Amino acid sequence: MKNNLGKTYACLIFFLLSFISLQAEDFTYAFNANTQSPYVKEPVILTLDVNQTNHDVVLLFNLTINKSEDYTFQRLDIKETDSYHNAKIHYVYLIYPLRSGDINVTFNLLKKVTTDDSVAYSFSGDRDNVKGLVTVDTNVILPPVELKVKPLPSGTTLVGDFTLTHSIKKHQAKAYEPLPFQVQIKGLGYPPLLDTLLPQEGNFTRFTEKPIVNSFANTVGTQSNVTYPMALSHSTSFTLPPLVLKAFNPKTEISYTLTVPEQHFDIQEVVTDSLVDTIDAPDMLEEDWSWLSTLLGYIVVFTAGYLTALSWKWKKKSISNTRHPLIQKIQDCKDEKALLQVLIAADNKRFTPSIEKLEASLYGNGKINLNKVKQEAEEQI
Structure with missing residues (x-):
């Protein structure tokens, strides 16, 4: 019995190896990452090259990265050499790890096998009568790309090489008048999108809008220009404490801060006495009871009509009885x-x-x- 089990396992292993060998005979692939030990939110440029080795068939490929909460990704480029029997594809992805520790980036590669006759048949006919391409589809299991992600320094808010500028149109205003305030963060790195820049402390009123984002990705990362439009208001003079953002540059491995200095605003307070004057405007209303006599007149007329109808009904009923x-x-x-x-x-x-x-x-x-x-x-x- 043990010999039979051993033979069964041997056959199974042989079948799997034969299957993998067949896959490998059709094409080869190669991964390349610019770093396998990035910091959290440091850009990782990953390339994958697929080259057809079995020239007896027509090969088509469809590669996607599986979604995960551990990373974000974006395809930057894909270059294909569409010779039917010598397909070559070059994929380029931008990946941002979102947590520290070991992360596996997994893939879904669909291999499609067809023939010259099927390709010719699918493109026969006019533009409105394109026939479907018949393929034999196979999901190919690719090994994951392993990343050993390093943690960021404590308190880090932004990751990349950024600069900060701010704009405040005026520091004097009347009570409750909005004071426009704008902060702009731009540079290369993980997009600098924050829920808010204003501190929670302080009893002044805050007005915020969605940030205005302009960004594009390339093979060195993401270039961003993010503008935060805001406004402040209060009934009395107040001080906005410094806005300090702690940033980290993974390329130089240096932490730095982006700061908006403390801002003081002079508010022209409303004098309470000026809100109350000695002249009634409009004049005080005199008591006018004419409405009461009109109301009573309506009530008398209504009552008289009601009693008349009631008496007529009673009289009619009496006559009937x-x-x-x-x-x-x-x-x-x-x-x-x-x-x-x-x-x-x-x-x-x-x-x-x-x-x-x-x-x-x-x-x-x-x-x-x-x-x-x-x-x-x-x-x-």
Whole structure:
């Protein structure tokens, strides 16, 4: 049994080695980093060269760096020699490590294998009928690039070679008048983007906007010019303490500071007495009760109308309650036959003329006005 396991492992290892060998037969690759022991946020220029070795097939490549919280990256350049059987690709990346310690930069390389016939077929037809290129895709596992990242000096805010300038248009203002204040940081290094430059201490009012960023990356790092527009205001004179940013240049391994000196602002305070004068402007309002009489007039009119409607409703209800029930039955009759039945059921000789008219209309040739007959019958009650 042990011999069988040993043979199985041997076959598996042989298969993996054969697979790797096949990969290696198609192309070779080579990494090169300008440094493998950078400081945190020091630029690392990484190049990767891929050269096709198997000239019997057409090779295409797609290389990306895997995202990570340990670093940021940006592709600076890619140069390709697109000869179908002798592909050569040169990748250039800019990488910034974001923490100290050991960091592995990993890759995702997709190798696409196709043939001359497939390439020719994919480009046949007109511009609106391009056929898909058929490829055999394989994810190639590349070894990570290992970086041993050194920590920055304690308290470091900026990493690179920067200069700082500031601009304050005026140091005198009226109470609560904004005082424009601008700081500009420029140089080569990790982009100098900070949440705020103003200190938390101090009871003056702070106005800040998003920094204005102009930057571009190249094979030596990132050149940046960042402007911080701000403004200050207060009701009394105040002092802005010095703004001190600790920076570190990884090339020279020297720390330095960027400083805005202490700034004092003279504020013209508002004299409280001047806010209160001896003249009423506008004049004091005299008590005017005319609105009350108008309001009472509206209330009286409304009440009178409401009581009138209420009394009319009560009177109508009272009349309805005292009316003879036979009258309501007569009014509810819809035709001569119904009215005849009501009058006969009343068994009253006073309704005899009305009954005769109804019988003549129903059983003879007589014609009557139903409403008029109803009215005559009601008058007999």
